[in-house]
Amino acid sequence: MTGKGQFLILTSIMMTTAILILTAMVTNSNIRILNSQKITVPLPLINAVEDFPRAFKVSLKLSSISYNSSNHNLSYANSTAYTFINNWMDNFTYIHDGRGVSVYINHFNVSFQWNNSNYWWSNATCSIIIDGKPAGFSEINKTIRYGIVVTDLVKLDNQINVTAYMFNSGIPVKLNVLQVKVNGSTVNDWIQHYYGLGVNGVEIDNTSLNNASSIEILFEFQGILIKVHRDYSASP
Amino acid sequence: MRRGQIYLIGAVASIGFLIMFTVIAFSFLRLQGGSTSMDVLFKKGISALKSMASSGALEDYLSSGDDEPVRIILETILPPQTYYCLTIEDQNSIYNLESFEPESTIQYVYTSSFLNRTYVITLKLAVRK
Numbered sequence: 108m109t110g111k112g113q114f115l116i117l118t119s120i121m122m123t124t125a126i127l128i129l130t131a132m133v134t135n136s137n138i139r140i141l142n143s144q145k146i147t148v149p150l151p152l153i154n155a156v157e158d159f160p161r162a163f164k165v166s167l168k169l170s171s172i173s174y175n176s177s178n179h180n181l182s183y184a185n186s187t188a189y190t191f192i193n194n195w196m197d198n199f200t201y202i203h204d205g206r207g208v209s210v211y212i213n214h215f216n217v218s219f220q221w222n223n224s225n226y227w228w229s230n231a232t233c234s235i236i237i238d239g240k241p242a243g244f245s246e247i248n249k250t251i252r253y254g255i256v257v258t259d260l261v262k263l264d265n266q267i268n269v270t271a272y273m274f275n276s277g278i279p280v281k282l283n284v285l286q287v288k289v290n291g292s293t294v295n296d297w298i299q300h301y302y303g304l305g306v307n308g309v310e311i312d313n314t315s316l317n318n319a320s321s322i323e324i325l326f327e328f329q330g331i332l333i334k335v336h337r338d339y340s341a342s343p
Numbered sequence: 344m345r346r347g348q349i350y351l352i353g354a355v356a357s358i359g360f361l362i363m364f365t366v367i368a369f370s371f372l373r374l375q376g377g378s379t380s381m382d383v384l385f386k387k388g389i390s391a392l393k394s395m396a397s398s399g400a401l402e403d404y405l406s407s408g409d410d411e412p413v414r415i416i417l418e419t420i421l422p423p424q425t426y427y428c429l430t431i432e433d434q435n436s437i438y439n440l441e442s443f444e445p446e447s448t449i450q451y452v453y454t455s456s457f458l459n460r461t462y463v464i465t466l467k468l469a470v471r472k
Contacts, residue, residue: 114350130362150389154451158395161454162461169459195454195461202450202463243440330456 143278146191151208155199156247159235162195164253167231168330170217174229175325175332181271188217188231193248207242210235218254221334228275229333230254234340254326255280257335264317266310267324268302279305282326282333287311381446383422384468388449391420392466396453401431401464406457410437424471432462443469 140313166188174184180323192215199210212235220228231254237247258283261268271280281301287294300308308325316322319341395401400412414437417427428438429444431453446465454461 115353118350118353118357121354121361125360125364128361132364132367147386149450150451153389153393157396158452158454158461161396161456165454165456165459169457174383191459191461195452198452198461198463202452229467 120307130230149208149239149244151203151206151207152237152239152242154203154310155208155210155237158199160251160253161232162192163233164189164326164329164331165216167229167253168247170175170333171219171229172330174217174219174221175334179219181217183221184219185217189215191309192233207239208244211236211238211282211336212236213248214250222336223338225258225260227257227333227335228254228274228333229331230256251275255282255326255331255333257282257326257333260322260335260337262316262319262322262337262339264315265312266308266315267308267322268306268308269324269326270305271307271326271328272305272335279303280328281305282307282343284309285327285332286325288323289314289316290321291323346437384425384447384470385449387421387425388447388466388468389451392449392451392453392464394420396451398442400454402455402457404437405431405434405455405462410435413437417448421468422470426469429465430465430467432464434462445469 169191170184170188173187174181177183192212196210196212213236215231215233217231217343218228219230220226230252232250232252233247233334237249240246252275255271256274257271258267259268259270269282271282272278273280284297284299285309287297289311294311294314296312296314298310300310302308307326321336321338323334323336326335354450372441394416395413397410398416400416404410405411408418412427417429417437421427426438426440426443428436428440430436447468449466450467451464452461453464
């Protein structure tokens with residue numbers, strides 16, 4: 108009887124252990140199946156979505172600098188932007204080639220309105236296609252716009268006020284003044300003001316603006332240049 | 344057949360099952376553990392790169408050469424006991440071990456707004472054995 112009892116105990120312990128191991132294996136398999144169903148976004152997709160907007164902003168910044176230095180040559184400004192974006196594409200393709208995600212630029216354009224007008228702007232528009240289909244992701248076709256718009260120029264006796272906002276979002280912005288010209292001559296004594304809601308003021312000392320025939324102010328926001336030019340002699 | 348023989352066969356079969364289950368279970372657990380640690384390392388590496396880019400740590404390093412914010416992010420996000428080596432084109436590498444065999448290598452494109460340039464960043468990672 109003693110031997111039979113021992114066998115029974117031994118068998119039941121072994122069976123219990125076997126069942127426990129089996130349970131652990133089933134649980135483990137379930138976890139593996141669940142993990143395999145998790146969607147992992149491929150690195151090239153993350154990289155394109157994260158970094159392209161930065162590159163796009165820099166391309167507009169460089170383009171506006173080229174536009175200013177080339178006496179408003181739009182072709183030169185565009186080519187500066189293209190060169191930068193192409194360089195970004197080259198780097199992107201170099202490191203992510205063959206990983207199932209491709210990036211295409213469908214449309215890219217920079218635009219500047221700096222001359223006599225009621226609106227002045229420096230902006231860029233780009234249509235980008237991020238094709239992740241080979242990696243199991245649908246195609247992302249996105250149009251990105253970025254830039255600054257200046258409007259509502261008000262000329263007072265010794266001050267000029269303008270309102271500035273972001274081209275894409277309409278968020279008011281504070282501009283930095285780089286250069287002021289009155290009647291074609293550079294003015295050195297000026298003070299910059301910001302009144303909130305995008306209203307930027309440039310107070311000019313020792314020069315009355317009452318009889319000014321032209322005003323030109325070069326502003327900067329996050330490296331992007333925008334020139335506001337108003338010719339009063341041309342007005343009726 | 345005697346009853347004793349049946350018990351004996353049962354016991355031997357149980358031992359056989361036990362050994363078989365143990366072997367299979369260990370192989371399952373080992374496979375699972377290995378792939379997870381690689382996955383975690385890769386994902387943490389991507390998180391670290393994204394954090395460096397969005398927090399301005401990379402911009403600080405590229406503009407001033409101050410690698411402290413980058414190191415803090417790497418040490419905070421990467422699992423403990425991880426060797427890392429971050430290389431940015433034309434810059435000094437940031438690492439906690441000069442030379443090691445990487446288990447995971449992540450390449451990332453980063454555009455610096457300050458320097459108006461696109462850099463290729465390589466982050467090599469390995470778990471300390």
